[in-house]
Amino acid sequence: MEDDEGLKSYVVIHNIAKRHNVGTLARSATAFGVSEVILVGRRDFNSFGSHGSTSHIPFRHFYSLSDACLFLKAKGCDICGVEITPNATSVTTHPFKTSTAFLLGNEGTGLSAKECDFCDYFVYIPQYGCGTASLNVTVAASIILHHFAVWAGFPERTRDGNKFVVAERPVHKVGRNFCTETAESVTAERYLKRENDAKNGFFEDTEGSDSSNNLLDAVFGD
Amino acid sequence: MEDDEGLKSYVVIHNIAKRHNVGTLARSATAFGVSEVILVGRRDFNSFGSHGSTSHIPFRHFYSLSDACLFLKAKGCDICGVEITPNATSVTTHPFKTSTAFLLGNEGTGLSAKECDFCDYFVYIPQYGCGTASLNVTVAASIILHHFAVWAGFPERTRDGNKFVVAERPVHKVGRNFCTETAESVTAERYLKRENDAKNGFFEDTEGSDSSNNLLDAVFGD
Numbered sequence: 228m229e230d231d232e233g234l235k236s237y238v239v240i241h242n243i244a245k246r247h248n249v250g251t252l253a254r255s256a257t258a259f260g261v262s263e264v265i266l267v268g269r270r271d272f273n274s275f276g277s278h279g280s281t282s283h284i285p286f287r288h289f290y291s292l293s294d295a296c297l298f299l300k301a302k303g304c305d306i307c308g309v310e311i312t313p314n315a316t317s318v319t320t321h322p323f324k325t326s327t328a329f330l331l332g333n334e335g336t337g338l339s340a341k342e343c344d345f346c347d348y349f350v351y352i353p354q355y356g357c358g359t360a361s362l363n364v365t366v367a368a369s370i371i372l373h374h375f376a377v378w379a380g381f382p383e384r385t386r387d388g389n390k391f392v393v394a395e396r397p398v399h400k401v402g403r404n405f406c407t408e409t410a411e412s413v414t415a416e417r418y419l420k421r422e423n424d425a426k427n428g429f430f431e432d433t434e435g436s437d438s439s440n441n442l443l444d445a446v447f448g449d
Numbered sequence: 450m451e452d453d454e455g456l457k458s459y460v461v462i463h464n465i466a467k468r469h470n471v472g473t474l475a476r477s478a479t480a481f482g483v484s485e486v487i488l489v490g491r492r493d494f495n496s497f498g499s500h501g502s503t504s505h506i507p508f509r510h511f512y513s514l515s516d517a518c519l520f521l522k523a524k525g526c527d528i529c530g531v532e533i534t535p536n537a538t539s540v541t542t543h544p545f546k547t548s549t550a551f552l553l554g555n556e557g558t559g560l561s562a563k564e565c566d567f568c569d570y571f572v573y574i575p576q577y578g579c580g581t582a583s584l585n586v587t588v589a590a591s592i593i594l595h596h597f598a599v600w601a602g603f604p605e606r607t608r609d610g611n612k613f614v615v616a617e618r619p620v621h622k623v624g625r626n627f628c629t630e631t632a633e634s635v636t637a638e639r640y641l642k643r644e645n646d647a648k649n650g651f652f653e654d655t656e657g658s659d660s661s662n663n664l665l666d667a668v669f670g671d
Contacts, residue, residue, distance in 0.1 A: 255588055257580030283580025311611045319599050337611055352595065355603040357616035358479030358505025362591070366477055369588045370595055373574065377541055381577035389533045389559055394579035 234379040236260065236372060237299060237328035239306075241267040241292055241342060243364065245334055250277035251365045257284045258391075259372035260381040265328065267295050283394060296345045299328040306330055308346035309371055310338040311361065315349035318371050321378040322350060329371055334364050456601040458482065458594060459521060459550035461528075463489040463514055463564060465586065467556055472499035473587045479506045480613075481594035482603040487550065489517050505616060518567045521550040528552055530568035531593055532560040533583065537571035540593050543600040544572060551593055556586050 238256055243249060249264075254277050256264055263285045289295040296306055304326045308315075316322040330346060332338035338346070352362060352370050361367070384391045460478055465471060471488075476499050478486055485507045511517040518528055526548045530537075538544040552568060554560035560568075574584060574592050583589070606613045 251585050251588065254581045254585060257578040258574075258576040258584055260577030278581055280580045283578070311608060311613065313608075352480075353598070354480040354606045354613045355482030355598050356479040356505070356606065357614075358502045359476045359500055360612035360615050362480055363473050363476060363587075365585075366473065366588055366591045369584070370592055373592055376575070376577050384576045384578065386533060386535075390582035391533065391576045392579075393582050 233326070234381075235262040235302075235304075235326040236375045236379070237263050237265055237304060237326075238368060238372070239265045239267060239292075239295055239299070239328050239330045241295075241330065242333045243331065248334065248363075248365045250281060252368055253277045253284055253286075254280040255365065255369035255372060256280070259369070259376045260379075261372060263287050265289065265295050265299070267292050292342065292345060296328075302326065304328045305347045306345050308332075308338050308343055308349040309351070309367055310343065310346075310349050311351040312343070312349045315351040317353050318350045318374045319353065321374060322348065323375055323378050327375060329368065329375075331364055331368055337361070455548070456603075457484040457524075457526075457548040458597045458601070459485050459487055459526060459548075460590060460594070461487045461489060461514075461517055461521070461550050461552045463517075463552065464555045465553065470556065470585075470587045472503065474590055475499045475506055475508075476502040477587065477591035477594060478502070481591070481598045482601075483594060485509050487511065487517050487521070489514050514564065514567060518550075524548065526550045527569045528567050530554075530560050530565055530571040531573070531589055532565065532568075532571050533573040534565070534571045537573040539575050540572045540596045541575065543596060544570065545597055545600050549597060551590065551597075553586055553590055559583070 236259070238252065238261055240249060240252070249266075253264060257280045261284065264287070266286055266288045268290065287298075289298065299306060305324060305328070307323075307327050308330045310332055330338065330342060332342065343349075350371060352367055354362070362370075386392065458481070460474065460483055462471060462474070471486075475486060479502045483506065486509070488508055488510045490512065509520075511520065521528060527546060527550070529545070529549050530552045532554055551572075552560065552564060554564065565571075572593060574589055576584070584592075608614065
């Protein structure tokens, strides 16, 4: 693996049902040098478990997975599904080729056939015991991101005592747990979302909504 | 690394404050072929997050860390602290030598000086980003256990579709989330514990208690 400062990793979160998983995932993402967390569908998330990490890592939002993948492909990323498919490669072999976006499945159902169609290839984590069919989604993602960082040769963070050094916390220009432009649009959208949730079920994907995409660009633009 | 069917891994949990972490940890532990989860101090735990995994992996209880380490040393284990100490070795180098028990620190404070004294050596997980001083304890433990399983050459579990095959759930002879012999002793001990907690603080280690050790032996004997 040649040293390439341009290598980047991304995490794509689509239909994660348990929002506290997003906070712990953000903590792992910043630990492992992930460039951005891409949220698809729901725009709000709970940062429980992030230990403040959500203020250190950019979140970008898309309403549809196809828009998210177009964005990532334009950045030169492979889309790698994290799923135990028959043709998946063990992450321990480091099958990465370039900058990579890792697509995570729902906690209960994994990646759907439609989600799999967006993936260039799949990685899985070998298991050895008899007691669980799969790992917790945050644990799985963390192991994958750890291996990518090792493969990419990211420079290790400085330590101080028994901790890695954390940067000064950035100023929050907007509420950090909600990806949006203005408080007014949040309020309006929350109202519409509640209406929609009541009709369609709480975890309904908002794909196909006519709300504008990439609202986070204003906050976390390139 | 030579193939050695006798290699085993153990997880030692001492003073983990958030009990739901124990459930997710049990799920990772069974996924990565851990032989036993060793609980030190508190005897009760919450299996939230385990997805039933706690019924597939033996839990063993000790009131004191020194008793736990004596037990593990008698099994020929190294005691490996999971902590970012100055002399810790990156887990990516697989610095393991034999069967190993991994000692996890408290979520907030990590391993204490006293806990470190029990360790033969330390491993840590390299970090690359600026946003967190450390990983979630369950995430960290999972990455370490994953690497140990790879190093030890554990045979990979069979898959069926996009899942690893889970064994039939064992019959529960006692309440599975409480390590004990009889309901009466639980009731008595809970009462004493509540009294003690009220005096000493909820997360007080019960080390030094005169209750008998290894109550789980009756359930999960060798």
